[in-house]
Each structure stands twice: as C-alpha cells, then as structure tokens.
Amino acid sequence: MGRTPHADRSSRRFSRPRALLRSFGIGLAAASAALLLVGPWTAGGASDRYDDIALFANVLDLVRKNYVTPVDEHDLMQSAMRGLLQELDPHSAFMSKDVYDEMQVDTRGEFHGLGIEISKAQGGYIMVVSPIDGTPASRAGIEPRDEIVSICPTEVPEVWAEGETCRTTEDMTLLEAVQLMRGKKGTDITIEVFREGFEAPRSFTIRRDVVQMASVEGETLSPGYGYLRVRAFQERTDEELRTALAELKRDNPAGLQGLVIDLRDNPGGLLNQAVAMADHWLADGLIVYTQGRDEALRQDYSARPDSEGTYPMVVLVNEGSASASEIVAGALQDHARALVMGMPTFGKGSVQTVYPLDGGSGLRLTTALYYTPAGRSIQEVGIVPDVEVHPGSPEKSVLYRGVRERDLRGHISHDAASPDASADASPPPDPQGEPEAPADSASEAAPDADDEPDVLIARALEVLKSWTYFDRLSEQKAGLDSASAASSGRARRPE
Numbered sequence: 001m002g003r004t005p006h007a008d009r010s011s012r013r014f015s016r017p018r019a020l021l022r023s024f025g026i027g028l029a030a031a032s033a034a035l036l037l038v039g040p041w042t043a044g045g046a047s048d049r050y051d052d053i054a055l056f057a058n059v060l061d062l063v064r065k066n067y068v069t070p071v072d073e074h075d076l077m078q079s080a081m082r083g084l085l086q087e088l089d090p091h092s093a094f095m096s097k098d099v100y101d102e103m104q105v106d107t108r109g110e111f112h113g114l115g116i117e118i119s120k121a122q123g124g125y126i127m128v129v130s131p132i133d134g135t136p137a138s139r140a141g142i143e144p145r146d147e148i149v150s151i152c153p154t155e156v157p158e159v160w161a162e163g164e165t166c167r168t169t170e171d172m173t174l175l176e177a178v179q180l181m182r183g184k185k186g187t188d189i190t191i192e193v194f195r196e197g198f199e200a201p202r203s204f205t206i207r208r209d210v211v212q213m214a215s216v217e218g219e220t221l222s223p224g225y226g227y228l229r230v231r232a233f234q235e236r237t238d239e240e241l242r243t244a245l246a247e248l249k250r251d252n253p254a255g256l257q258g259l260v261i262d263l264r265d266n267p268g269g270l271l272n273q274a275v276a277m278a279d280h281w282l283a284d285g286l287i288v289y290t291q292g293r294d295e296a297l298r299q300d301y302s303a304r305p306d307s308e309g310t311y312p313m314v315v316l317v318n319e320g321s322a323s324a325s326e327i328v329a330g331a332l333q334d335h336a337r338a339l340v341m342g343m344p345t346f347g348k349g350s351v352q353t354v355y356p357l358d359g360g361s362g363l364r365l366t367t368a369l370y371y372t373p374a375g376r377s378i379q380e381v382g383i384v385p386d387v388e389v390h391p392g393s394p395e396k397s398v399l400y401r402g403v404r405e406r407d408l409r410g411h412i413s414h415d416a417a418s419p420d421a422s423a424d425a426s427p428p429p430d431p432q433g434e435p436e437a438p439a440d441s442a443s444e445a446a447p448d449a450d451d452e453p454d455v456l457i458a459r460a461l462e463v464l465k466s467w468t469y470f471d472r473l474s475e476q477k478a479g480l481d482s483a484s485a486a487s488s489g490r491a492r493r494p495e
Helices: 017-038 043-066 073-086 097-108 136-140 174-181 237-251 271-279 324-334 455-492
Strands: 093-095 110-113 116-120 126-131 147-152 188-194 202-207 209-212 216-222 225-230 258-262 286-291 299-302 313-317 339-342 350-356 362-371
Touching: 043 073, 073 093, 073 362, 093 097, 097 174, 097 362, 116 174, 126 136, 136 202, 147 174, 174 188, 216 237, 216 455, 225 237, 225 455, 237 271, 258 455, 271 286, 271 324, 286 324, 313 324, 313 455, 324 339, 339 455
Parallel strands: 225 258, 258 313, 313 339
Antiparallel strands: 093 362, 110 209, 116 126, 126 147, 147 188, 188 202, 216 225, 286 299, 286 362, 350 362
8 A cells, every 4th residue: 555645744744835746646647547558537537637636736735825824734634534535425434543543442342441431411521321340440439420520641642731630521522531541551540520429529540451341241031031232243242242142051051942132222343243143043045245336346245054043032223223233133134033123223234444544544435335135225224123112211201313324414325225226336345344333422432222221121021932932832732733633533544
C-alpha cells in the first residue's frame, strides 16, 4: 500500500500548492496510463478527475492562506477525508488513529482500564451504567448510576491548559472519557464521583488492570432450559459460546430441552463469528451470502454437517439487534430452526471492509450487502420476529422506539439492496472485516441490555416449555395410533 501525503508529521505541510498539484498530477498520470491498457475509463473522465483534484488543491491553498485564523493543514485533510466518506452511507468512514484503535479494542474485547460501562446524556455528566464484575472499578466500590463528574488522568493531555490536572465530564464526549480512563496496567487514575446520598463528589483512585469483556454468558433458567446472552461478535465469541454450551450441558446432565439466545441490543461485529454461531445449530444449507457490485463476487457461507442438537430454540431480538445479530437470527429463522421473538431488528444489511492506512488510521468501507438463506435483504427493514412482543416503557407506558437503519441519513434503501438490483464491479468483501453496527456513542465497555424487561425471557421460557409439552403430546399420540393400528390388525387377522 502506497504512502499517503499525510502519513507522518514531516509530510503534513504543503508549503507549495504547485508541488501538491505536481504530486497529484504524477499519480494521476500513472493511473491514467494503467487505465488506457484496460480501458474502463475514458480520457475525458480522467481529465474531469484531474480538474476536480486541482480544484481541491486550490480550495485548500485559499483556506490555508486566507482563513481568519491559522489552520492546521493536517486537520483540514483529515476533515476532507471524513467528508468524502460521509457522502456514501452511514457505515463508511475515515477513522483517525484514535478511532481505529478504539474499533480494534472493541473487536478484541480486551483492554487495560477500569472496567465500567458508561453512557452520557447531552449536557450531562458521564453516567456509570454498571461496573463489570471482578474489575478494578467493581473492587473500588463504583456503583450503577454513579455520575463521574471529573477525570484526573495519569498523563495529562498536551492540549490541556498549564496546571490543569482534572477536567469536568460535562462537556466531554464518551470517546474522550474512554481515552482518559484507559491506560497501562498498574497505573492509577482518580475520578470524582457523585452519588445519590453524597453531599459532594468524592474521589476514587483506581489502579488499572486488564479488563476482559465476555461476549457470551450462559445460565440455566429452569432444569433443562438454557439461556445465552450474546453481547457482541468479537474475536473470541465462538470460543466463549462453546464454553457456555459445555457449562449448560454440565449443569443439565439429562440434556437440554430448550434454549433462549438473547441478541437484544447486540450491535453486531465480526461476520465470521456470526457464521460460526449459526453453524452450531444448522447441519446443512446456506447460512448467509454476501454480494458486491459484481455478481462474480458473491460469497456463500454454508453450514457444516454436525450440529449442536435438535432441541427447540427462541431467539430474542429488538431494535438494537444489528448486523451480525441479524445474520444469526435470519439464518435460524429461514431454516425454521428457531422462533424469533421480540421487536423488528435494526436493519443493517451491509458488510464493511476495514482497510488499515499509513499513520495508524483506517478506512471502513461498505463493499457488499448480505442476504439470508432465503435470499432476503434485511437492509432498512430488519428481521421481523415470528412472535412480536412490544415491551412498554416503565415510566410512560408507551412503546419503545429506537433509532434504526432507516433513520440514518444516507442509508442504502431496501429496494437498492434487493438481490436483483443492478450493480457494477466492486472490490471483494473481507469476510472478517465487518465492524460493529452503528452506535451513537463510545464507551469503556459496550452498554448491557439490563434495562430490557426480563418479562421477555420469561415469555420465551414459557414458549419453550409449551413447545416441548406439545411435542410430547404428539409423540404420545403417534405411539397410541401405532398401538391402535397394530391391535386392529391383530383383530382382523384370520384364524
């Protein structure tokens, strides 16, 4: 991969627009020579592109020379790249080094920090959703609904004023708070916390440690009936799933009679991990397929012969279930392997490829759409549950309405994503490159779905037990019919 003009500090200054144009021109001339050999672009098209690049360089130079205050050209170029990707779709983006590093941390599910799930309302302080069990924050006594009013980091950022050692979180973004609270294992950080019952904020000094976020957790709801909570699709999700299933089998030696898979508020993650999860319960057939602009780039993901079992399953979803979550729910639904219950899902039916760039930044680009085994695109419309359950707001007794794909500016429409939509050629998708589905916030750990009413889990367990009950009735009836037929045959047998 070639180096970009802003790969490092020594090359971030464009003192001569003429030199900038010359470098653009050389690269464009080389590209044009190559294109003449294969012929996809016309000479006129190349000329138009050269004019656009020259116009961009002219605007950059005018801003640099004439804007009311001095500007950082590196920041300008970063903004230009962000703007370029923003015009495509909500999931294509240029990622600065900090954002790219954060995405990789989320994918790995492991970091050095405090171990708290946080959120933030506009104009408010950072709010603790929950401390993760066994982490430094939990041991230090941090509690849910604590407000972190200020952060005193170990290393004060260079942009802070001289002598400033702490900063209020009122005007801080979640990403900024996360970056301040994360740090090397063994280092200390102080946070000012206000809690109901406190007369004033209190200081908590916490020593950072390795924090591992479990993406899969399991428990037994009732003898023979298991529950799996899947928070995200990270690098270790399939491994954690196998461990959770093994523990459920150990706790239920007579075997599982039913299983609830909770995908509520799961923002997605890695495509290969979603395929691996669905494969546990499918013995054959298609799990999902991806399709780029070129029909030749279709990639099928199929189930392997072995499967986990034939016990009945219920998959719980809501409007926060997106991307990889929808792949799992759609595959199990299309194969009639599970009953999907809850609310229509987010509706993100696109695949993103992540390209690392020089200087530690990255490019997230939508390169394909995915389709369920039945050939359905869920783009914009989501997965419609077999049993739709609308949990009400406990405060207002109204139906919950969250942001979905169709609410995002510039999203790909369902019609455009339909399998027969015409398309041109595009680069092949990276099967492991699908990052998390859209989220409006960053956090030290992804928020849990604890606020979702547990009545849905109880309803799912009820359905599973009824399912098993009617299956047994059918088996008994079949046995009685067979016995009756055999008895009738003996009665008619001649002496």
